[in-house]
Amino acid sequence: MPYTISRRPLRPLRATAALAAVAATLAVSTVVLAPPAAADDGFSDQCTFPNKKYPGRPWALQRVLLDELWSQSKGKGVRVAVIDTGVDVKNPQLTHAVDVKSGRNLLPKNLKDSNGDKIARGSENGTTDTVGHGTKVAGIIAARPVSGTGFVGLAPEATIIPIEQNDADGHGTVDTLTAAVNYAIQADADVINISQDTSNAVKPDPSLESAIDTALSKKIVVVASAGNGGQGGNVKKTYPASFPGVLAVAASDRNNERASFSQSGDFVGVAAPGVDMISTVPKGGHCSDNGTSFSAPYVSGVAALIKAKHPDWTAREVVAQIEQTAERTIAGHDRLVGWGVVDPVRALTEDDHPIESPNPQDGLTKAQAPSPAKLQLGETPDEHDARLATYVALGAAVLVAGLGGTAVATRDARKRARRVAGLD
Template identity: 60%
Template sequence: MSDTKRRQPRRTAKKAIFLSTAIALTSLSAAHGPMTPALADPGLTLTGAGECTYPAKQIKGTPWSLQRVLFDQLWQHTKGIDKKTGRPVLVAVIDTGVDIKNPQLTDAVDTKLGFEVRKSGKNALEKGKKGDGTDDLVGHGTKVAGIIAARPHPGTGFVGLAPEAKIIPIRQNDEKGSGTTDTMAEAIDKAVTRGARVINISQDTVKPLQANNNLERAINNALEHDVVVVASAGNDGLDGKVKKTYPAAYKGVLAVGSSDRNNERAPFSQAGDFVGVAAPGVDMVSTVPGGGQCVDNGTSFSAPYVAGVAALIRAKHPDWKQYQVVAQIEQTAERAVNAHDAYVGWGVVDPVRALTEDDHPIDHVTLDKSPARNVDAPTPAPLALGETPQERKERFATYILGGAALLVAMITGAAAVLHEHRRRRGAATEHA
């Protein structure tokens, strides 16, 4: 959930405080060219909220978000290796960096393709860093990357959905909120030139942006280069207001909301007509800097769940266009209503169905003849509108009968008490 407080992580030789709270990006520059005052502040935020320490201990069990996946079926054709080229599918993570000291990410990250965006040509991020995107003082990007492509590791049931894909780490934000929509645009352009087939963006802004701004241009450029762009919908849903967030709301971007264990919208997940699908975003386990895993919540961690599925589809069907990958994910999602809605879009992503009900590509969602894909959707309880006249008569008759019975019981009881009282008085008189 969004949090306007900025927290500085304190690092020691043994432990550092991991803060993946939603950090507001404070720079005022949103696009190139003149802007009106109302459009001057993009207000980008990281869309995850949580706190833990890192390095962290291993979480042994399999997270609930992975228990719902049959990996034998999901990975029967690929785990992220392109069937045509034989090389890993490249997924760009535009975030706070991806730490490669975590053993589950050491082989998952392509450091040669990594990049660090510098605001206005200056080092707006931490000084003295390598610039390859592998420094993550916040931990947010490390979690995002893990959900996509973390390698299996002894002692934990957590693994990425596409554990043979490769991550391009692009560090565009930090614990100070140094990123802007301009640096985001630059990061997207860099991901395209680095050969990304999927881009994950777990940041958003609810501020209005001028049409044809730099961020929109970069998104359109990525789509034109046949890149699947996945973005988090945002965590401001508690107020119940439907509103657009960017870049998720741009046409062609697959916007992802959060679902809970019951396949229902998580309360914090931002609602809006732009939401494409939902994915698990509550109690999400993932990798943290230095090693181990911890738990977090937010649409920041729903987006990479979908990005991992997109990477698998791109690996299995390398000739499918980016919009066909998006349509496949939306078409095969589990939904309780046979329509799109503002809360979970076309439904909750089903990784196995997306990789198995794929005989041919589709360009857009086609509604099923059946009422819903989710056969376990709850049935609304009957609504009691009030009693009928006959029911009212029966209720009154019950009251009368009950009252009469009670009156008889009281009279009988009183008579018995009086009789006993008289008997005792008579016995006392005889003994006097």
């Protein structure tokens, strides 16, 4: 059934070949997805549910001093709404991370496919995820540590509110997304993660922006993926990431540079790792994926840590803190990576007081001019003392040698005198 602009379907930003094939079947628009990238450390990018565990520490976590980060906060008490394709709690790393009582399935009821057959909606508490997208997003935020893997969420004591609002067939609309944001507010969310956008980057009905404004007014941090349509330097706004107050997240690669697929634009707030992202999948185990969909929850995890440490900070203050402490090489904002690539440790340690907006000059590493050498005429005090000490030592040596020579001469003279006198 065709949709009007105000009912335009939303798309999860995913990058695997199987999901790309599903997205390509959407009647309303073609989705440009992130190109495939090499799997992290040889980990297979063929994803099944369940899948094997990732044995090591993923690169996106290796770049963070986790012990130092978690000495500041682990996100305890913070509630993060994941508005997505659902969150599967059968994965052991998410079983105790998800508040199943607060979850909600907001997909339309009585869904039917193109043949008129009924489509299963899944559980009413949002814990069904046939796509795997929402489960990956939730894992990056708050997966609990378990043996056998180095993967863990950035905020491992935060709580996930699962809100199923979209599926593999793109049944999510602006209406369902608006309802999801409103529901997250009612469920006492502190952070809302939205890893999807409207088709063709069309600005949606004002109801969605109004819902987000309400969330912001209640100190809820709203984080959204910037989009995967940035190939060839393409610059355009995406929604809801472009709404004022929303922290739009681009994707960075292992070199802290914009990933080739990441959407660029003045609305981008920061960038975060979005290539070869390891995370949890339904029924257990891990998979690797690419996209700004997985950069956004990386930042949502940092936001959760800040909210736990500074519960009174406003949404704007949390966003400004993340932007201010991001790693950047130029002063000010850049349309490719915003204020820079997020630095979780700096965001949690350089937080003496809240700020409303980032300072373009702060955070830059500036070269320091060398200190000029002090011009010294004549001896320095140390050199004078060293010279006197040398003189004293030499004088003592000469004196000892002189006394020794005099004693020998006196002894020899006495011996000669005795021989002359016939005493010897």
